[in-house]
Amino acid sequence: MAELRKETSQEMGLHDEQLKGRTQKKFFSIDESENLTYFHSFDVDTTKSATIDALDMTPREINREIRELMEKGIGDITVDNPMSRHGVGVGILNRLNLTFSDSLGYFGCGLIDGPNVHIKGRVGWSCAENMMAGTVVIDKNAGSTFGAAIRGGDLVCKGSVGARTGIDQKGGTIIVGGKTGAFSGFMMQRGRMIVLGDAGMNLGDSMYDGTIYVGGEVEELGVDCVQADMTELDVRYLTEKLALYGMKTPRGVEKMQKHTSGKMLWNYANLEPNEKKLIL
């Protein structure tokens, strides 16, 4: 593959796949900290704990209860009996240790920016959609569109996941302990996906950028997705990343397959308006 032309945005480190991530490098300046505080984010103390019994609660009541505890400064919350309900643990915009003692339904932990979430069960479709930062760790399986459009953070499923994992992924890392279904990495734009098991058909279909590592067999690559050479940096990155979550691949990370976009499809040189304000 010919050497890629360096655009202005690349030179400024916007999508050069540095391990530190672009936002940390360029945007989080202490001088701008007041611009980086969300409405409805709370300063919590992770040494203060509380438990919610959600057995007879609606998703709205569970989310409200989590918010009220955070308002009180509680930073370590356990939700018992979530009963596979949909849309819980969403919209949390500050650091928080949040544990669900059982499975969640659809759209669990969506639109989050900062919390560390542990789900001691499985999740339905679209877990952690649009996640910005933080970690979400699922002990069992996950449904389809796992980590759709995530922009940052680590999203980890220790079991297998459904189809279209990381569809429209724009950053962050998705780790799958088992296998992933068809069309994983569809329209992926940035970030990394690490699959320790097999990947279904059309892996990385129409991907613009980003990297997909697969430890098992790939049923079929999608359009625009190509196999790339593993480097020492890849091996080091994978080893350290997987160690964070106590995961490993039976064949060793050196034998994982790396996949990237085969065509230069992106138009990142055309920055979004607020990116231009910060850079130019």
Added chain:
Amino acid sequence: MCGIAGIIHKKAGKGVNIGQQMTSMLQALKHRGPDSTGYAMYGKDNGNQILRFKVAEAADLEGSYDIHAIIKDRLETVNSRLTELGVKVVKKESPTEYAHRYEVEFSGDMKKVADFVEDVEGVEILSIGNSLELVKDLGDASVVSDQYGLNDFNGTHGIGHTRMATESDVDIRSAHPYWAYPFSDVAVVHNGQLTNYWTNRRSLERSGHRFSSNCDSELIAVYLADRMSQGDDLETAMKGSIDYLDGVFTYLVATKDQLGMAKDVMAAKPMVVYEGEDMIALASEEVAIRTLFDHRIETFDPYHGEVKVWQN
């Protein structure tokens, strides 16, 4: 959208209350489709055939002054045609004015019976079988269950559907499940959209199959009936459907002693499976399966293009 659910007990013995279990699951899926709810449940086979049919749509009751007389006429015609064919009705039940359940003694050609009865204007056979009871009507699961007295239904397995009408009307005709005419005891529920419905429908109609609605899901029931009439077993017929059907789908099919599930190659429609030692439960969402348990369960999502069949 639409929600589908199924349950099969491997060691049911005299049967468990699957009516209540199915209602519980379907009610939890109400948000996926509030227009109509349907059940295909399998009870005890006492040697007789069970004929479920309707002589009008629920909405017809509000649309015509003389509908009650029309319904009475249609029912009398059905009764006389059954008598004419030598079908002995041993038990009659009428949960509603328009929906009827007959238990009949008949050892002849049930397809001929179905065709002759359906020839009466406004009459549609919902199901025929030794143990299949197919019930569908407008409203959510609790409404339909109360209306048809399904909360005490004992059996071995069943499938159900909550419908959000998209490509056809909100009426009983377009509600699921669909009976796989003319096969007794075979029913189908589907979540998705089929894009080669008309092409395949025309082809199957030329082969002599009948469609009772314009709902794309009926194609699955008719296709499976067609394949099984040519000697396929259920699993083989279902595997063939993965290529035959174009579009997005997850469907469930039940026979007298089996429950099957198939998912399209893009895995575009959801399905969650609980596979226990004594019972298998499936639903579009885990939240439905959880209504059956007061403890943690292990579930999984089937993969793209996957077909699974369970035996009771």
